[in-house]
Amino acid sequence: MTKINIILGSSRKSSIGRHLFNYLKNNQSEYEKEINAQLNFIEIGQYELPFFYEALPPMNNKNRSLPDNEQKWLDDMADADGYIFLTPEYNHSFPAVIKNAIDYLSFQMSGKAVLTMTYSNNARGGQFGGLELNEVLTRLNAFVVPQNVAIGNVQKNFDENGNFLEDAPSKEFYENKLKQSIKKIIFYSNLFKENPFKG
Numbered sequence: 041m042t043k044i045n046i047i048l049g050s051s052r053k054s055s056i057g058r059h060l061f062n063y064l065k066n067n068q069s070e071y072e073k074e075i076n077a078q079l080n081f082i083e084i085g086q087y088e089l090p091f092f093y094e095a096l097p098p099m100n101n102k103n104r105s106l107p108d109n110e111q112k113w114l115d116d117m118a119d120a121d122g123y124i125f126l127t128p129e130y131n132h133s134f135p136a137v138i139k140n141a142i143d144y145l146s147f148q149m150s151g152k153a154v155l156t157m158t159y160s161n162n163a164r165g166g167q168f169g170g171l172e173l174n175e176v177l178t179r180l181n182a183f184v185v186p187q188n189v190a191i192g193n194v195q196k197n198f199d200e201n202g203n204f205l206e207d208a209p210s211k212e213f214y215e216n217k218l219k220q221s222i223k224k225i226i227f228y229s230n231l232f233k234e235n236p237f238k239g
C-alpha cells in the first residue's frame with residue numbers, strides 16, 4: 041500500500057500549523073478509505089535533531105552510525121512512497137528546523153513525489169517559504185508536485201484540535217482543496233512507485 045508522510049515543519053509548541061495538521065489527521069480514515077493509502081503523521085520536532093554535525097556529507101557516507109532518534113528520522117522518510125511538507129514562511133523562507141532535518145537525508149526521498157503545503161496566519165498563505173523549499177527538495181532528487189498548496193488565515197478557519205471554526209470563512213474551499221491535495225500526492229506517488237527510473 042502506498043505510504044505518505046505528512047510532515048509538520050514547525051517545531052513551535054503553539055504552532056498554528058498543528059491546527060491544519062490535526063485537521064488532516066482527523067480526516068485520515070476518510071481519506072484512506074477513498075484512496076487506499078496509508079497516511080503517517082510526523083512532526084519534525086519529535087525527532088529532536090541537533091544541528092547537523094556529521095563529519096561527512098550523508099550522500100558520501102555509506103556507513104553512518106547515528107543515535108536512535110536521528111536514525112528514526114531517516115528510516116521514517118525512507119519508508120514512505122511520497123510526502124506532504126506543511127511549512128510556514130519564516131522571513132520569506134521555510135523554517136531552519138526543516139532545512140536542518142533535510143540536511144540529514146541523502147537517498148531517502150529520491151525518485152519520490154513530494155507536495156509542498158504552505159500556511160500562514162495572514163491571507164498570503166506562506167508562499168515564499170514553499171518556493172524555497174521546493175528548490176531544496178529537488179536537490180534530494182524528489183519530484184516536486186505542482187502546484188504548491190497555500191492555506192492562509194489558518195487560525196480563522198481551524199481550531200487547535202483541527203476542527204473548522206463555526207464562522208470559518210473558507211470551510212468549503214479548504215475542505216475540497218485539502219482533499220484534492222491528498223488525492224494528488226497519492227496519484228503522483230503511485231506513478232513514480234510503479235515506474236521507477238532504472239538509469
Ligand SMILES: Cc1cc2nc3c(=O)[nH]c(=O)nc-3n(C[C@H](O)[C@H](O)[C@H](O)COP(=O)(O)O)c2cc1C
Nearest residue numbers: 050052054055056057058128129130131132160161
Ligand atoms: C520567525 C517568524 C518569521 C515569520 N515570517 C513571516 C514571513 O516572512 N511572512 C509571513 O507571511 N508570515 C511570517 N510569519 C508569521 C507566520 O505565518 C505565523 O507566525 C505562523 O503562525 C507560523 O507558523 P507556526 O505557528 O506553525 O510556526 C513569521 C513567523 C515567525 C515565528
